[in-house]
Amino acid sequence: MRKIIHTIDAISEWTAKTGRWFIPLLMVLVTFEVTMRYVFTRPTLWGYELHVMIAASTYMLAFAYTHLHRAHVRVDMIYAHLPLRVQALIDFLGTLLLFFPFIFLLSYVAWEYMFKAWATSEKMAITGWYPPAAPLRTMVLYGLCLFALQSIAHFFRDSYQMIKGKPYDPEYISADKGQAYD
Numbered sequence: 001m002r003k004i005i006h007t008i009d010a011i012s013e014w015t016a017k018t019g020r021w022f023i024p025l026l027m028v029l030v031t032f033e034v035t036m037r038y039v040f041t042r043p044t045l046w047g048y049e050l051h052v053m054i055a056a057s058t059y060m061l062a063f064a065y066t067h068l069h070r071a072h073v074r075v076d077m078i079y080a081h082l083p084l085r086v087q088a089l090i091d092f093l094g095t096l097l098l099f100f101p102f103i104f105l106l107s108y109v110a111w112e113y114m115f116k117a118w119a120t121s122e123k124m125a126i127t128g129w130y131p132p133a134a135p136l137r138t139m140v141l142y143g144l145c146l147f148a149l150q151s152i153a154h155f156f157r158d159s160y161q162m163i164k165g166k167p168y169d170p171e172y173i174s175a176d177k178g179q180a181y182d
Helices: 002-018 022-038 047-068 084-120 134-164
Strands: none
Touching: 002 047, 002 134, 022 047, 047 134, 084 134
């Protein structure tokens, strides 16, 4: 099981390291579009939609990585002062009762949208460029599925912490504590 969890972690890390290259690309694209629009008064037809697609892909690829390092925003005025076992119980219940139903429903809907986009050659109609919608919809599904997998890995870590009272893998580093997750 440890190998599976660490494989999920590695996929999240690799995806984030690959997806981070979208940021410089996005910066160049937006700079180009702003320059074309305001300096030369000749905006492109494709610039806006392309930067929306790249930005959305970047966000989707970052979800699992952010969750891996437990860097999502949370209000932890009370949570941070609780014993680690109680924190694991709260994370366990929140994941089981709230997160899993939500992420699996989102993934199912994303699957349907992606399948339909590929099957019908759906086009995006924000501007008159009409790029294919399927690649973006595929990226959304990939991001959601990886987010769900990372949540399953954390679910096992939290379960172990809650039951045994010790960390599942002490070498795992938690971003919110800056120390071994335990």
